[in-house]
Amino acid sequence: xxxxxxxxxxxxxxxxxxxxxxxxxxxxxxxxxxxxxxxxxxxxxxxxxxxxxxxxxxxxxxxxxxxxxxxxxxxxxxxxxxxxxxxxxxxxxxxxxxxxxxxxxxxxxxxxxxxxxxxxxxxxxxxxxxxxxxxxxxxxxxxxxxxxxxxxxxxxxxxxxxxxxxxxxxxxxxxxxxxxxxxxxxxxxxxxxxxxxxxxxxxxxxxxxxxxxxxxxxxxxxxxxxxxxxxxxxxxxxxxxxxxxxxxxxxxxxxxxxxxxxxxxxxxxxxxxxxxxxxxxxxxxxxxxxxxxxxxxxxxxxxxxxxxxxxxxxxxxxxxxxxxxxxxxxxxxxxxxxxxxxxxxxxxxxxxxxxxxxxxxxxxxxxxxxxxxxxxxxxxxxxxxxxxxxxxxxxxxxxxxxxxxxxxxxxxxxxxxxxxxxxxxxxxxxxxxxxxxxxxxxxxxxxxxxxxxxxxxxxxxxxxxxxxxxxxxxxxxxxxxxxxxxxxxxxxxxxxxxxxxxxxxxxxxxxxxxxxxxxxxxxxxxxxxxxxxxxxxxxxxxxxxxxxxxxxxxxxxxxxxxxxxxxxxxxxxxxxxxxxxxxxxxxxxxxxxxxxxxxxxxxxxxxxxxxxxxxxxxxxxxxxxxxxxxxxxxxxxxxxxxxxxxxxxxxxxxxxxxxxxxxxxxxxxxxxxxxxxxxxxxxxxxxxxxxxxxxxxxxxxxxxxxxxxxxxxxxxxxxxxxxxxxxxxxxxxxxxxxxxxxxxxxxxxxxxxxxxxxxxxxxxxxxxxxxxxxxxxxxxxxxxxxxxxxxxxxxxxxxxxxxxxxxxxxxxxxxxxxxxxxxxxxxxxxxxxxxxxxxxxxxxxxxxxxxxxxxxxxxxxxxxxxxxxxxxxxx
RNA sequence: GGGCGGUUAGCUCAGUUGGUAGAGCUCUUGACUUACAUUCAAGCGGCCGUAGGUUCGAGUCCUGCACCGCCCACCA
Numbered sequence: 001x002x003x004x005x006x007x008x009x010x011x012x013x014x015x016x017x018x019x020x021x022x023x024x025x026x027x028x029x030x031x032x033x034x035x036x037x038x039x040x041x042x043x044x045x046x047x048x049x050x051x052x053x054x055x056x057x058x059x060x061x062x063x064x065x066x067x068x069x070x071x072x073x074x075x076x077x078x079x080x081x082x083x084x085x086x087x088x089x090x091x092x093x094x095x096x097x098x099x100x101x102x103x104x105x106x107x108x109x110x111x112x113x114x115x116x117x118x119x120x121x122x123x124x125x126x127x128x129x130x131x132x133x134x135x136x137x138x139x140x141x142x143x144x145x146x147x148x149x150x151x152x153x154x155x156x157x158x159x160x161x162x163x164x165x166x167x168x169x170x171x172x173x174x175x176x177x178x179x180x181x182x183x184x185x186x187x188x189x190x191x192x193x194x195x196x197x198x199x200x201x202x203x204x205x206x207x208x209x210x211x212x213x214x215x216x217x218x219x220x221x222x223x224x225x226x227x228x229x230x231x232x233x234x235x236x237x238x239x240x241x242x243x244x245x246x247x248x249x250x251x252x253x254x255x256x257x258x259x260x261x262x263x264x265x266x267x268x269x270x271x272x273x274x275x276x277x278x279x280x281x282x283x284x285x286x287x288x289x290x291x292x293x294x295x296x297x298x299x300x301x302x303x304x305x306x307x308x309x310x311x312x313x314x315x316x317x318x319x320x321x322x323x324x325x326x327x328x329x330x331x332x333x334x335x336x337x338x339x340x341x342x343x344x345x346x347x348x349x350x351x352x353x354x355x356x357x358x359x360x361x362x363x364x365x366x367x368x369x370x371x372x373x374x375x376x377x378x379x380x381x382x383x384x385x386x387x388x389x390x391x392x393x394x395x396x397x398x399x400x401x402x403x404x405x406x407x408x409x410x411x412x413x414x415x416x417x418x419x420x421x422x423x424x425x426x427x428x429x430x431x432x433x434x435x436x437x438x439x440x441x442x443x444x445x446x447x448x449x450x451x452x453x454x455x456x457x458x459x460x461x462x463x464x465x466x467x468x469x470x471x472x473x474x475x476x477x478x479x480x481x482x483x484x485x486x487x488x489x490x491x492x493x494x495x496x497x498x499x500x501x502x503x504x505x506x507x508x509x510x511x512x513x514x515x516x517x518x519x520x521x522x523x524x525x526x527x528x529x530x531x532x533x534x535x536x537x538x539x540x541x542x543x544x545x546x547x548x549x550x551x552x553x554x555x556x557x558x559x560x561x562x563x564x565x566x567x568x569x570x571x572x573x574x575x576x577x578x579x580x581x582x583x584x585x586x587x588x589x590x591x592x593x594x595x596x597x598x599x600x601x602x603x604x605x606x607x608x609x610x611x612x613x614x615x616x617x618x619x620x621x622x623x624x625x626x627x628x629x630x631x632x633x634x635x636x637x638x639x640x641x642x643x644x645x646x647x648x649x650x651x652x653x654x655x656x657x658x659x660x661x662x663x664x665x666x667x668x669x670x671x672x673x674x675x676x677x678x679x680x681x682x683x684x685x686x687x688x689x690x691x692x693x694x695x696x697x698x699x700x701x702x703x704x705x706x707x708x709x710x711x712x713x714x715x716x717x718x719x720x721x722x723x724x725x726x727x728x729x730x731x732x733x734x735x736x737x738x739x740x741x742x743x744x745x746x747x748x749x750x751x752x753x754x755x756x757x758x759x760x761x762x763x764x765x766x767x768x769x770x771x772x773x774x775x776x777x778x779x780x781x782x783x784x785x786x787x788x789x790x791x792x793x794x795x796x797x798x799x800x801x802x803x804x805x806x807x808x809x810x811x812x813x814x815x816x817x818x819x820x821x822x823x824x825x826x827x828x829x830x831x832x833x834x835x836x837x838x839x840x841x842x843x844x845x846x847x848x849x850x851x852x853x854x855x856x857x858x859x860x861x862x863x864x865x866x867x868x869x870x871x872x873x874x875x
Numbered sequence: 876g877g878g879c880g881g882u883u884a885g886c887u888c889a890g891u892u893g894g895u896a897g898a899g900c901u902c903u904u905g906a907c908u909u910a911c912a913u914u915c916a917a918g919c920g921g922c923c924g925u926a927g928g929u930u931c932g933a934g935u936c937c938u939g940c941a942c943c944g945c946c947c948a949c950c951a
Binding site: 298570649 | 877878879880881887888889891897899900911913914915916917931934943944945947948949950951
């Protein structure tokens with residue numbers, strides 16, 4: 001048994017990915033008798049490759065699913081990908097554009113073929129990348145949101161909601177992306193603060209063209225569609241103008257001055273131009289006042305024939321031209337700088353246009369109700385808890401969801417229109433004839449559904465719904481969901497609604513919201529900014545374990561990542577590897593039946609062994625607890641501290657000369673084995689590889705080993721405390737050695753001085769350890785400098801090797817240090833004394849606290865006394 | 876305009892029921908001690924953003940303020 005000199009993660013990672021998959025170790029079956037634990041992956045888009053956010057997201061899921069698997073759950077992690085409607089269509093269109101083609105050149109069918117080819121390629125790439133980071137998904141179950149079975153679920157849902165009158169079709173103002181040529185939901189329009197201008201424009205009165213009303217607008221081009229001007233009914237300034245007719249400049253349309261509560265008297269001029277077809281507020285006003293709705297734009301954002309001379313101009317070109325024309329006519333009063341929120345397409349960043357069009361909507365208010373209650377009463381919990389507030393705010397003010405998209409890649413809306421009687425037929429499968437007039441002249445709706453209209457079914461559609469099969473019954477509801485905060489509205493909230501609507505229950509009980517991965521400057525990582533660190537590059541250079549460990553240890557809140565941050569993971573993997581090498585080199589006679597619990601209470605077991613065993617189980621306990629509470633970075637810190645600082649830096653050093661002892665070998669070996677188990681969820685590859693070399697013959701892979709159980713008698717707080725005292729003294733001896741340069745062959749007598757008999761006892765019982773680790777023949781315990789002086793004087797006084805203390809100690813430096821320390825002690829002493837003199841404190845504070853303070857005070861006084869002596873000795 | 880998060884060592888961050896501040900990196904000093912230089916030993920370095928309040932005692936609880944960041948929102 002021997003490990004190679006270096007941890008060769010490249011071959012090791014690939015080897016275990018393959019082994020786990022070949023042996024089907026992550027396949028979960030229904031009704032195994034074990035309790036189920038289920039996670040569904042947030043399906044990555046098939047647009048491209050995995051980024052750092054995916055690496056984080058999937059590592060978090062992998063940690064808990066590996067943990068639960070080892071804990072004895074039937075752990076299912078459902079993998080898959082999302083067709084990501086607009087996003088994917090956009091990237092394929094871009095690729096097509098390079099060939100100088102547009103999607104309409106190909107036609108719908110041929111274009112969709114291209115998309116499926118793309119999906120095949122990138123879907124596979126993404127799955128492979130997930131495997132590379134070590135994701136222990138049930139790969140045989142890999143789903144895609146446009147699989148046949150999945151599409152069936154989508155259609156089922158559409159029909160059901162339609163039949164309950166929760167889906168309707170209507171003409172409303174929606175967010176329109178002129179570049180993607182499609183409607184967007186409210187969530188898909190990202191509002192960004194944008195520097196713009198507020199233009200003040202004169203609209204002349206019909207009865208007297210020399211009289212004006214001034215309106216303020218940020219989008220002057222929309223005036224082509226104005227059908228009124230509104231003022232607040234209480235605005236004194238405009239009382240005499242209400243009801244009068246204006247002549248709309250450039251267009252010469254007659255429009256009335258109306259009143260509406262919506263108008264803010266303070267803003268701008270207090271008069272608003274009303275464009276019912278191009279602004280959501282104006283739309284409301286238009287409805288209220290029965291105004292005309294004039295659509296002035298083509299779907300691509302160019303002005304249409306309603307725009308008169310501006311016909312054919314792009315909206316922004318038209319804006320410029322209109323301003324010039326108004327200026328020329330003396331109608332542009334002034335232009336102010338103005339910061340305002342402008343909606344942008346979340347997929348292509350084009351400025352969205354509020355646009356009047358006929359779309360399909362889902363009525364959300366009735367769906368939201370059970371989802372609100374479930375979070376309020378704790379059936380669904382958010383981690384961290386504060387996100388539940390964000391969720392509830394959105395749910396309580398929810399608005400109807402525009403679900404139709406004018407693109408080709410997606411689930412086609414299952415609605416047919418009879419061309420003869422205009423009947424609207426909503427059914428899952430293509431109808432043969434119109435049920436009303438029996439016409440066969442039917443035409444399917446051209447649109448597809450919002451990509452989230454399929455994603456919101458993910459937790460149960462992946463398990464086979466609408467069929468009530470064994471998987472669904474066993475694995476659903478799922479256990480936890482891991483995602484980023486950006487996705488709460490798009491996906492989490494809607495999954496909860498779908499869960500209740502179609503399964504009558506929560507879809508998952510815990511929602512863990514992790515931070516966003518940013519660069520060192522705090523900017524979001526993105527391809528366009530060029531600041532993205534590719535997880536695959538990190539894997540290539542440092543290995544997947546290093547990537548995982550480093551990401552998680554930084555994952556408390558948002559992550560500020562630079563390349564150097566991955567060194568900690570690389571170094572830790574290296575440490576684990578080398579410690580294992582050392583152990584395998586030295587531990588040759590292992591008793592397979594050896595148990596730590598059996599020897600733990602052996603009376604002659606040395607303190608360090610008692611200590612490390614206790615530390616191991618304390619760590620196991622704390623790590624388990626941290627994982628259960630979604631405190632992953634804390635779990636890693638605990639592991640790191642235990643394995644590196646306790647096990648490697650202390651225990652392995654302590655037993656350095658004791659390898660021949662079979663008990664030592666057994667202990668070390670067992671501690672390594674148990675450590676590997678708890679490290680495995682975080683760093684699966686390196687631990688699995690080492691396990692391969694230390695496991696008993698016939699034992700299976702580490703990833704399906706049981707999680708270590710903690711028996712309370714394995715934890716020994718007293719041993720941990722004693723060892724801490726010992727370590728403190730060893731450290732102080734090391735330091736003093738460095739100061740006084742005592743040569744190795746010099747004999748020093750051993751003297752213990754400690755305020756506490758218990759401590760002295762510990763030291764005396766471990767004199768051997770003190771000697772070996774302090775690396776001098778007889779160690780000197782240094783409670784104070786003066787005492788040390790005495791020791792040294794006593795030893796060397798009569799000897800010809802006597803050394804002068806002044807010669808080896810920098811007296812001034814030492815004095816300075818002691819004075820500083822003395823000062824601190826005195827301050828602390830004063831504080832404590834004051835407190836103890838305070839009658840209220842002694843009376844009100846818990847007795848133990850008072851007692852502790854008294855003890856501390858005595859301790860301090862002793863220390864001060866010693867230091868004062870030391871100072872005398874120096875002078 | 877509303878809501879949320881942050882402000883602790885030069886940097887990145889821990890700090891879980893309030894009890895005299897912790898880690899990693901950086902820097903400085905020492906060690907090539909054959910498991911590991913992706914290492915080991917040690918040192919330097921903090922009135923815990925600011926002003927108040929509660930308390931015997933506040934990084935920790937309450938209030939105001941400042942700065943940074945995020946989310947939501949129909950002031951055109």
